[in-house]
Amino acid sequence: MITVKAPGKLYIAGEYAVVESGFPAIIVALNQFVTATISPSDTVGSIVSKQYQENSIYWRRQGDAMVFDNRDNPFHYILSAISLTESYAREAGRELGVYHLGINSELDSADGKKYGLGSSAAVTVATIKALCQFYKLPMDKSKLFKLAAIAHLSVQGNGSLGDIAASVYGGWIAYHSFDRQWLQVQRQNCSLTELLAMPWPDLKIELLTPPADLRLMIGWTGSPASTSHLVDKVAMVKAKQRAEYQTFLQESKACLKRMVQGFHAGDLQQIQAELRHNRQLLQDLGAFSHVTIETPILKKMITIAEAAGAAAKTSGAGGGDCGIVLIDQAIKPTTMLKQWAQEGIERLNLNVHTVSDQSISNV
Template structure:
């Protein structure tokens, strides 16, 4: 039995701008995981998830390809991850096997509602990690990121892949996305082996060390949001509002540059100032795209955090899901948490997760 896990993530700052090549975001990996287990099977393999018990998949292998007994399934990211990893195995002349693959996730609430922690990215990363172990394939963080980014992008078709980076590298990261148009062309131009060995244009991942007195708090609104749909809506508006969108990108880039320097200089005050600035920048984006990033409950979450001496904003695409607050550990954190709970905001007791080499 092989069992591996991959963490979920939350965006700290730089949302929406990060979908443009080379524009930075800060993301953090959390100690909530997707776990993928693999066990050798005989003639019939299976893919099972506790989240989708009624839709478990059974499959066999014919002429080296996976053949499914039922095709209408919610496992697109897992299947894409399997395909990409088995393409990698073929390059290395590893014979393909049959197996039972089981998925368990901490990234949803008890009643199945998503927290917005990047479950599709985490399940993609965990599946590839598990299969690389199963097939004894060499994989470091950089190669794991590329494999998972290809698999995830094949399904979702948009986004920055920052949630993949957080799940792969762990901890606090500054991330700049690669050129996805280049990837589409490169997949047709290069062999799969060459694509994995290439330097991907625009891609940068920097591990950040937070100041000792920084405390990350996460509040959940109980209302799920669709990142893909929200990103699509901004993309539709950016052409119509070109000047406003370019100003948004420039402001976000400058803000994130200052914020990353705050991490490098261990300056919590600077980090908090830029978090507040990034909240304002996202609200300006909202004013001309009308995607409703900061819902009334997320606004309450942020305003309450500021009242208690923290800095706060939406996390990720907004429109629901989670908000985050950065606060000095010496402040009265319990008072803020009580205030959140009194306003129907659920504090989530998550911690930052670092990934071993």
């Protein structure tokens, strides 16, 4: 049996702007995982998730096609990942097999509530990692990112794919999104093998080392949010509010550049200052796009954290889910956590997941 893991993620800064080609964000991988297991089968294969036992899928192979016994399932990302990886396997001359694929996610709460930790991205990455081992396909981080990005994008249709990058590379990363229109054109003209070997326009992934005194803390509001719906809402207004949107993009890029410099210099105060600035930019974006990025409970979470001497903001698309806090290790957060609990804000006891192999091939 093959077993692989892929971590969840949280956005630190650069949300919304990062969906535009070449614009940066800072993202962190977390030590909560999606685990995929795969084992060969003779005739009937299965796709089973501990989270969705009632929706397990059973399938057979007819030629190279997967034929399903039940059509209504919640596994769109898994199926997209399988389809794409098997296309790649066929290009590499592999004969397609039958297997049992098991998925177990730690990225949602025990009662199934979403924390907003990028479970769909981690599921996609874990599925592809497992299948690449199953079919003995050579796979480095660059190829894994690209294959998972194509699979995820074909289901979600929007987004920056930064959560895929975090799941593949681990640790703290500075991520610049690639040109998705270019990818759409190339998919019509190139094989997957060719596409994975190419440099992708605007794509850049850089590992960051956080300052020794930086501590990341995460607060969860208890209300899940849909990233794709919020991104769609902002996309609808960006043409109408072109000048404001372009100003937001350029200011976000400058803010993130300064924040990355803070990481390079090991300067916690600079990182915190730019985190606060990024929060203000997102508040401005929310105001002119009429999208609720910072909900009242997230605002309370941030206000409490700032009073404790930390820098804080929403994480990801906002509208619910998580807020993040960057605080000096020397500050005791006891009062902050007590006040959070009084407001119904749960601290997620998560740490940064760092991949042991820190080498990055050219993307």
